[in-house]
Amino acid sequence: MSPMTDEHQDALRRVEEQLGEASRAAERLADEAAQSARRLKPPPAGWQSPDPGQPGGSLSAEIEAFLSALRAMRDLIPPEVVQRLADAFRELLLALRALIDAYIDRLERREPEPPKVEDIPIQ
Numbered sequence: 599m600s601p602m603t604d605e606h607q608d609a610l611r612r613v614e615e616q617l618g619e620a621s622r623a624a625e626r627l628a629d630e631a632a633q634s635a636r637r638l639k640p641p642p643a644g645w646q647s648p649d650p651g652q653p654g655g656s657l658s659a660e661i662e663a664f665l666s667a668l669r670a671m672r673d674l675i676p677p678e679v680v681q682r683l684a685d686a687f688r689e690l691l692l693a694l695r696a697l698i699d700a701y702i703d704r705l706e707r708r709e710p711e712p713p714k715v716e717d718i719p720i721q
Contacts, residue, residue: 616674623670627663 612676616676620671620674623667627667630663
């Protein structure tokens with residue numbers, strides 16, 4: 599096995615830093631979610647939707663937190679990885695299109711007409 603070059607070590611160090619940042623961000627989000635959950639009271643009937651006036655009762659705040667976490671994770675992914683994922687997804691879609699085309703061709707093919715059969719009298 600060949601020794602790691604400085605470029606590879608730098609790339610590995612950047613990935614480790616990004617993973618560390620992502621881990622810290624995930625821990626922060628988990629702590630915030632736990633604190634938010636402790637502040638919420640269950641609705642009186644247990645199954646009702648929380649009151650929008652109650653803290654955390656608005657679904658939009660939760661969605662916004664989720665979207666901001668996704669944005670943070672997106673920013674941590676190196677552009678080369680994003681490009682490779684996009685290329686792989688494109689190849690998957692092309693394969694799916696080819697499969698669909700093959701099924702359509704198969705469905706559109708007509709059944710061959712059966713050969714004409716003549717009865718030959720035997721004497």
